[in-house]
Amino acid sequence: MISSPKVVIITGSGVSAPSNIPTFRNDNNGFWKKYETKKVCNVDTRKSKDHYDFMNMFRKIVLDSKPNEFHYLLSSLQNKFGEDRIKIYTSNIDNLHETSGSKVTHLHGSLDSFRCETCSHKYKLGLTYKLDGKELCDKGCANSFLRNDIILFGEYFGKEYDLLEDDTNNLGDQDLFIIVGNSLSIFPYDHLIKNKTCKSIYVSYDKIPSDIEKKFTVCIQDSCVSKEVLDTIEKETLNIFKSLEDLTNDLKL
Numbered sequence: 001m002i003s004s005p006k007v008v009i010i011t012g013s014g015v016s017a018p019s020n021i022p023t024f025r026n027d028n029n030g031f032w033k034k035y036e037t038k039k040v041c042n043v044d045t046r047k048s049k050d051h052y053d054f055m056n057m058f059r060k061i062v063l064d065s066k067p068n069e070f071h072y073l074l075s076s077l078q079n080k081f082g083e084d085r086i087k088i089y090t091s092n093i094d095n096l097h098e099t100s101g102s103k104v105t106h107l108h109g110s111l112d113s114f115r116c117e118t119c120s121h122k123y124k125l126g127l128t129y130k131l132d133g134k135e136l137c138d139k140g141c142a143n144s145f146l147r148n149d150i151i152l153f154g155e156y157f158g159k160e161y162d163l164l165e166d167d168t169n170n171l172g173d174q175d176l177f178i179i180v181g182n183s184l185s186i187f188p189y190d191h192l193i194k195n196k197t198c199k200s201i202y203v204s205y206d207k208i209p210s211d212i213e214k215k216f217t218v219c220i221q222d223s224c225v226s227k228e229v230l231d232t233i234e235k236e237t238l239n240i241f242k243s244l245e246d247l248t249n250d251l252k253l
């Protein structure tokens with residue numbers, strides 16, 4: 001039985017930002033400049049016209065966007081080593097990872113998916129669908145309307161977060177843990193980072209506080225599409241799979 005290294009990677013809004021998708025932040029390219037996102041994306045307003053309008057506008061932005069070099073780097077690595085070895089989780093609700101060819105788990109749901117609040121049946125209607133809040137579930141739920149299949153302010157994480165926890169808890173010495181473009185002050189990733197014996201990489205466009213810097217083996221403050229970031233992620237990933245490649249080559253001989 002050969003040991004099989006693994007990479008768990010979590011991506012956030014900093015990965016979609018170079019594809020011109022606004023972040024949920026109060027910077028020049030952020031949604032908060034124009035919208036009160038905590039109001040239009042809140043569990044209490046999920047049936048309001050403002051919420052549907054905001055989500056339909058967001059879908060239009062994603063439809064007009066393209067994956068960037070970082071998305072394509074991850075899809076090429078996943079294609080090379082397999083989705084069981086390169087596990088991608090994202091807090092983004094756009095579909096740019098999928099468009100670039102990756103298999104990804106969405107921690108906050110996805111813009112192209114809708115669901116019934118009663119039976120949780122998911123309807124993959126795509127990004128061109130404009131939900132107006134009047135669509136009824138057709139699975140026999142009485143008067144149950146479809147909603148955007150995303151986690152709103154005021155809601156808990158779904159079972160996808162449990163998968164992420166399982167995957168990160170099982171990381172060992174030979175593995176690699178990467179977080180890119182996620183503000184660790186907002187997301188509850190602290191306990192995921194704790195007690196890691198594997199190499200870990202954190203990439204953020206913003207200044208990285210020293211208490212966070214201490215928790216990772218490598219920290220890079222830059223855009224995810226910078227040469228240093230792309231090269232580092234590729235090099236470190238290839239590095240942990242080196243023994244596996246050597247073995248595969250031996251078997252071919």
Ligand SMILES: [Zn+2]
Binds near residue numbers: 116117140141144
């Ligand atoms: Zn239903």
